[in-house]
Amino acid sequence: MQDHRARTDQVPRSRRKPGLERxxxxxxxxxxxxxxxxxxxxxxxxxxxxxxxxxxxLDGKAALIALYLDRRHEAALALFDEATSGTSCPTEAVCAVxxxxxxxxxxxxxxxxxxxxxxxxxxxxxxxxARAHKLAVRxxxxxxxxxxxxxxxxxAEQLMLLYDGCLVATTVRDSxxxxxxxxxxxxTLLLRHHDTRH
Numbered sequence: 419m420q421d422h423r424a425r426t427d428q429v430p431r432s433r434r435k436p437g438l439e440r441x442x443x444x445x446x447x448x449x450x451x452x453x454x455x456x457x458x459x460x461x462x463x464x465x466x467x468x469x470x471x472x473x474x475x476l477d478g479k480a481a482l483i484a485l486y487l488d489r490r491h492e493a494a495l496a497l498f499d500e501a502t503s504g505t506s507c508p509t510e511a512v513c514a515v516x517x518x519x520x521x522x523x524x525x526x527x528x529x530x531x532x533x534x535x536x537x538x539x540x541x542x543x544x545x546x547x548a549r550a551h552k553l554a555v556r557x558x559x560x561x562x563x564x565x566x567x568x569x570x571x572x573x574a575e576q577l578m579l580l581y582d583g584c585l586v587a588t589t590v591r592d593s594x595x596x597x598x599x600x601x602x603x604x605x606t607l608l609l610r611h612h613d614t615r616h
Contacts, residue, residue, distance in 0.1 A: 437465075437471040438467075440465040442486070442489065445461050445465075445482050446490070447464075448460060448461055449536070450532055451527065454483055454536055454543070458472065458479050487547040487551070490532050490533070491533075491547065491551045494555075495554060498558055501514040501515050502562060508567070509609045511562045512562060512577065512606075513606060516598045516599070516602035516605060519581075519588075520598035520602075523596050555578065556574050559574035560573075563612075567609065569612070573609070576608055581601070583597075
């Protein structure tokens with residue numbers, strides 16, 4: 419699941435530092451909207467915090483990028499779990515994932531998958547976290563399919579092709595055309611084909 423906004427409500431209030439939290443919120447917005455090349459000074463200026471807020475809490479820009487992706491990872495998985503929590507039927511659950519993608523794609527400011535964008539821009543810093551995120555999503559698809567299809571691991575890999583393909587198509591093709599419903603239709607056919615109950 420891809421949410422183009424990281425959630426701040428996942429951090430306990432007792433552990434929050436207002437300046438650092440503002441820095442993270444504005445880094446999230448600017449890294450997503452403008453890319454990882456966004457300079458530290460631009461982020462500090464937007465957050466209206468001193469340089470010490472960054473360097474006294476984090477080990478420079480690379481650590482801020484890592485935190486940005488970690489926060490998005492947690493938020494995206496939470497949204498995936500939320501979307502799939504209402505049913506035990508894998509087809510309904512997978513359809514719920516793609517329905518949620520369709521909703522996100524309609525939101526102002528949506529640019530596609532933060533992890534794909536980041537890994538393409540900086541494979542050294544962002545690549546490992548992007549791969550870890552995609553593996554986590556794949557594993558969730560596999561768990562949804564267990565006991566319902568002939569090979570849950572393989573079906574999960576195929577669902578990931580639809581999932582990532584949907585995200586990329588939404589980013590690089592006509593932004594007015596929402597690709598998620600098409601991916602959902604393809605996912606439904608895929609699950610029907612592999613359903614062991616038929």
